[in-house]
Amino acid sequence: MKINTLFSISLTMLLFFTGCASDTPNNEPIKPQEPDTKGLTAFVEEDNNSKTRTTGDYDGSGINFYWTEGDRLWVNNVTLIQDKKNTISKDLVNHPTIPTAVKRAATAMFYFEGSFTAPSYPVRYTGKGSTVGDKVTFKLRRGNS
Numbered sequence: 001m002k003i004n005t006l007f008s009i010s011l012t013m014l015l016f017f018t019g020c021a022s023d024t025p026n027n028e029p030i031k032p033q034e035p036d037t038k039g040l041t042a043f044v045e046e047d048n049n050s051k052t053r054t055t056g057d058y059d060g061s062g063i064n065f066y067w068t069e070g071d072r073l074w075v076n077n078v079t080l081i082q083d084k085k086n087t088i089s090k091d092l093v094n095h096p097t098i099p100t101a102v103k104r105a106a107t108a109m110f111y112f113e114g115s116f117t118a119p120s121y122p123v124r125y126t127g128k129g130s131t132v133g134d135k136v137t138f139k140l141r142r143g144n145s
Contacts, residue, residue: 071128
């Protein structure tokens with residue numbers, strides 16, 4: 001009887017502490033979920049001095065170019081295909097000296113659907129919000145000029 005009682009008490013304590021352990025909050029930071037890129041091909045600029053991005057900042061010796069929110073690319077793989085996803089939103093940072101300036105990302109990855117086997121492909125940037133890869137829209141800016 002003593003063995004059964006001791007076993008029952010031990011089992012009860014084990015279950016109690018196991019239940020309490022699961023109530024302990026995890027202090028590790030929650031990592032943001034990466035976008036699902038299964039089945040997509042990533043295009044990344046290899047030269048960080050590439051002049052293909054949409055905003056520039058003169059630093060006294062040259063212009064540093066950046067991606068901005070909403071930028072998309074088109075790749076020519078027989079037909080023009082717009083990126084399915086990109087990492088710009090995840091990598092946006094504030095301008096270091098102008099707090100009101102547009103947020104920007106120094107680099108980005110662009111993901112495309114389809115099969116890509118060539119060593120390189122022509123890529124186009126047709127402007128923010130473009131719905132076609134073969135036309136560029138220049139917005140008119142009206143002012144006092």
